[in-house]
Amino acid sequence: MTEIIKDIITDGKYVELKYQVIDVKTDSVLTEVEYPLGYVHGVNEVLAPAVMRELEGRTTGDTIVVPIDCNQLYGPRDESLVINENIHNVPEEYREVGTAILMENNKGQTKTFLVTRIAGDIITIDGNNPLCGRKVIFKLDILTVRDATEEEIQAGGKVEEGPDLPGGTPIPI
Numbered sequence: 794m795t796e797i798i799k800d801i802i803t804d805g806k807y808v809e810l811k812y813q814v815i816d817v818k819t820d821s822v823l824t825e826v827e828y829p830l831g832y833v834h835g836v837n838e839v840l841a842p843a844v845m846r847e848l849e850g851r852t853t854g855d856t857i858v859v860p861i862d863c864n865q866l867y868g869p870r871d872e873s874l875v876i877n878e879n880i881h882n883v884p885e886e887y888r889e890v891g892t893a894i895l896m897e898n899n900k901g902q903t904k905t906f907l908v909t910r911i912a913g914d915i916i917t918i919d920g921n922n923p924l925c926g927r928k929v930i931f932k933l934d935i936l937t938v939r940d941a942t943e944e945e946i947q948a949g950g951k952v953e954e955g956p957d958l959p960g961g962t963p964i965p966i
Contacts, residue, residue, distance in 0.1 A: 799853055799854075799938065800852065800853070800938040800939050801851065802834050802848050802935070803835070803849065803850070804835025805834065805835060805836075805940070805941055805946065806833070806835075806938055806940065806941060807831065807833055807834075807938070807940065807941035807950075807951070808831065808832055808834050808848065808935065808937065808938055809830065809831045809935075809951075810829065810830055810848075810934060810935050810936055811825075811827060811829055811830070811933070811934045811936065812825075812826050812830070812931055812932060812933040813825045813826075813931075813932045814924070814931055815929060815930045815932060816927055816929055817860070817928040817929060817930060818928065823923070823924070823927075823929065829937070831937075831950050831951040833941045833945050833946050833948075833949055833950060834848065834849075836941075836946055836949045837949035837950070840931070841861055841931070843861055844859050844861070844933070848933070848935070851935055851938075852935065852938055853935055853936065853937060853938045855934075855935045856934050856935070857932075857933050858931070858932050858933075859931040860928065860929075860930050861928070861929050861931060862928050863922070863924040863925055863926065863927045864925075864926060866922075866924070867921070867922040867924060867925045868925070869925070870921050870925045870926040871920075874906070874919060874920030874921050875917065875918075875919050875920070875921070876906070876918045876920075877915050877916070878915070878918065879915065879916075880911065880914050880915065881914065883916050883918075887916075887918075888908070888911065889908060889911075890909065890910065890911060891907065891908065892907070892908045893905050893907055894907070894908065896920075904920050906918045906920045907923065
């Protein structure tokens with residue numbers, strides 16, 4: 794009987810996975826990545842450091858669950874980063890829940906805010922990370938673990954060719 798040896802996640806391995814972020818308090822799925830996320834382990838950190846550490850030593854087919862206190866990642870909520878404004882003072886292209894708005898302060902520093910609520914004429918724009926103040930569980934399904942190619946190591950993930958256009962050469966994306 795031949796035993797199949799699976800690659801385990803270590804630095805330099807190409808990994809593909811899907812994951813969910815589940816709110817501990819409500820047991821609701823906050824984020825779900827259905828299209829496989831591919832990266833080269835040890836080259837780029839695509840998820841929180843605690844999650845990346847838990848992936849170490851795992852293999853294809855494993856499902857892992859990692860509890861995360863987002864206060865440790867993002868700090869506590871800062872209510873000074875929540876802006877309630879009359880919707881008529883906000884450009885129309887920003888009047889939709891989920892819209893990201895890049896704002897700049899008087900020192901030239903930028904921060905992304907999200908439109909989180911619209912109630913009547915009041916729009917709420919929040920500069921806190923959406924996971925701020927929450928306890929969540931990362932549930933990850935490991936789909937692929939293999940040696941990364943040199944190109945993937947350089948790129949930090951999968952290298953794909955663009956469309957083969959008539960009269961031209963494929964464009965790397």
